[in-house]
Amino acid sequence: MKTIITTPSPDLARSDVLRDGTIDHAPDLDAAPVDRLLTQVTARGARGLILSRRPADSFLRHWSATVPGPKFLSYVTGVPRRSAPADVTEFTQADSTLTSLATALGGFERRFALQRSLPTRPGAEGRDVVLIGAGIVNLVTALYLWRDGHRVTVLDRSPAPGGAHWLRYGCTHAGDDARMVTFTEMDSYNNQDLHGTPPQYFRxxxxxxxxxxxxxxxxxxxxxxxxxxxxxxxxxLARAYNQDIFAFTAEAFDEWTALRRELPGLFERVVLTDGILRLYGDAAHHQAALARHRAVGALARELSPAELTARFPGLAQAFESGALAGGFLVPGFTVGVHRFAHGLVSFLQERGVTFHWNAPVRRVLRDTSGTVTGFDSAVPIPDDAHVVASPGAHGHALLDGSPCEGRIQGVLGGWMRLSNERARLPCSLKVGRRGHVTEDANVTVAVDGDGRSTLIVGSGYGYVGLAGHVDEAQLDAVRLGILDTVERLFPDQAHRSASSRASDNYDFKYCVRPWTATSLGLHHTEPTARGGLFVVNGGHNTGGFAQAPAVARAVLASLTGRPHPMHALYHPERLTAFMADEAQAAAAPMEPAAYPA
Structure with missing residues (x-):
């Protein structure tokens, strides 16, 4: 969307704000006569405008009449008025600093996304819902649908969990028995430094x-x-996206709290552990993270290194050696996700939800207009059923022909185990090692098949794209990175004893996480030929478990014809629609009307 910033700001030229060409900086217009401003706004077809002062209502009426589509206005001085045209959304900003300008731009984009027209729900009132994929996001969705009275069937391409080699499963069941929920669990990995450049992770x-x-x-x-x-x-824009990601995680956090209260049996025997200790390898990283968590209200308690080693003596050597510089406690919890998923499947089966394993859905059938007409499925799917697909990192064929096509690609993470009998950690850790090959690590308190206290270390990022093939040398680099983290944090760990549960006995394994280029999840809904809905959700990078209840609420809202902000803010075309500004491209700006003297 074309936007003009007239506010004088020497920092803009040194930032990345003007990089893509959709935002113009024209400080000469900030105090220019309104007819000149209108001429420039109209000539450029600008639908976003950031000024030092609110313009007169007469300017806004002419802007409304000459540039089609919704428009967005922000300024430092002035008061929003009801007299503004209906297609102009206006708000104030704190000042004219680069940070405030960035926040205003983010406000424009978010309002643009929320105002975009979304597909309406078809008239069918079917209560049958088929879920494709039995990863944790769809399992939690199945729970919400069952509670709302839907008849639910779940299909998964893999064998029943726990009965086959881990490579035959998707991310939930192939990874280890550990998941974490914090307010910042799902994050934006795009550049958020206004003076920075895009990370070269994928180069x-x-x-x-x-x-x-x-x-x-x-x-x-x-x-x-x-x-x-x-x-x-x-x-x-990455900053705005990150705020939206955090908002959905906060929604999900509240839902997790409610589920723990309403269905406590689901959280028994899953190694539920409250409180997360965040640790950092250098002081600057620690202070930056502390400030960030304060800003989003996700800080439980600050602790000095002396307090940390007194409270967690198993980490004393890591602090003494300089491997750790500081840390703090944040709200959150961890569970054994395999145990939790097993209990949830049993809970749902006992209440009439049907599960089919080894039941792949190979593709979505569409007619020449692109409308969904059916599914190529090992288990027949009723023509009039609603279908909810959570494709994970490998279900690309389910996305073909939809706006989600090609948008979910794979980024692997690795896993290792060690004994907790010497460290005796009472809660799980999140460890940041800036500049390290495995920069972020979750260390989750768990138990093995024989009930012995265990630590599960999950870390690493390895882009595998659409093919899913993993280069062995790069996989080994992830393995060595995790091993280095383990050795630095727990230098005196004894050898881990074998477990009677075969799946515990591995040296290193990995799972492939579904990732998007924008770091946003995806939520897409389209009608089927027989009056049902086809819903796609996925691409939650490291936050699928954390955000699962919010995703479930968004799916339920889609099926029942109610709005949910995820429908717009996780729309697969959110970035491309705003950057290309489809509405503006469809209608060229008109000649400006004569401005009254």
Whole structure:
């Protein structure tokens, strides 16, 4: 969307705000006569305007009459008035600093996204819902649908969990038995530094501190486009996206709290552990993270290094060696996700939800107009059922022909285990090691098959794209990075004893997480030929478990014809629609009307 900033700001030219060409800086217009301002706004077809002062209502009426589509206005001095045209959304900003300008731009984009027209629900009132995929997001969605009175069937391409080699499963069941919920669990990985440049994660291999794990395989055109889209997101927009991600996690956090109260049996025997200790390898990273968590209200308690080692003596050596510089406690909890999923499946089956394992849905059938007409499925799907697909990182065929096509690609993470019998950690950790090959690590308190206290370490980022093939050398770099984290945090760990549960006995394994270029999840809804709805949700990077209840609420809202902000803010075309500004492209700006003297 074309936007003009007239506010004088020497910082703008040194930032990335003007990089993509959709935002113009014209400080000469800030005190210009209103007819000149209107001429420029109209000539450029600008639908966003940031000024030092609120313009007169007469200007807003002419702007409304000459530039089609919704328009957005922000200023430092002035008061929003009801007399403004209906298609002009206005608000004030604190000052004219670069940060305030970025916040105003983010406000424009979010309002643009929320105002975009969304598909209406078809008239069918079917209560049958088929869920494709039995990962944790769809399992929680199944719970919400069952509670709302829907008849639910779940199909999954893999064997029943726990009965086959881990490589045969998706992210939930292939990864280890550990998931974490914090207010910042799902995050934006795009550049948020207003003076920074896009991260080169996908341009460098893992062993050179990048994320590329494809080896010598040439990237496909669609993979190249995905990486370019990741790098295209400007810092001000990444900041806005991050706020939306955090908002959905906060919604989900409240839902998790309610579920724990209303269905306590689901949280028994899952190694539920409250409180997360965040730790950092250098003082600057620690202070920056502390400020960030204060800003979003996600800080439980600050602790000095002396207090940390007194409270967590198992970390004393790591502090003494300099491997850790500081930390603080944040709200959150961890569970054994395999145990939780097993209990949830049993709970749902006992209440009439049907599960089919080894039941792939190979593709979505569409007619020549693109309308969904059915599904190529091992288990027949009723023509009039609603269908909810959570494709994970491997279900690309389910997205073909939809706006989600090619938008979810794979980023692997690795897992290791060690004993907790010596460290005796009472809560799980989140460890930041800036500049390290495995920069972020979750260390989750767990128990093995024989009831012994165990720590599960999950870490690493390895982009595998659409193909899913993992280069062994880059996978080994992830393994060595996790091993280094383990050795630095727990230098005196004894050898872990074998467990009677075979799935516990591995040295290293990985799972492939569904990722998007924007760091936003995806929520897409379209009608089917027989009056049902086809809903896609996914691409939650590291936050699928954390956000699962919010996703479930958004799915339920889609099926029952109610709005939910995720429908717009996780729309698969949110970035491209705003950058291309479809409405503006469809209608060229008109000649400005003569401005009254």
């Amino acid at each position: 460098r291999p893992v062993d050179r501190q990048g994320w590329l794990a494809t080896g010598s395989r040439p990237l496909t055109e669609r993979e190249q486009a995905w990486i370019e889209e990741f790098e295209r997101v400007p810092s001000w």
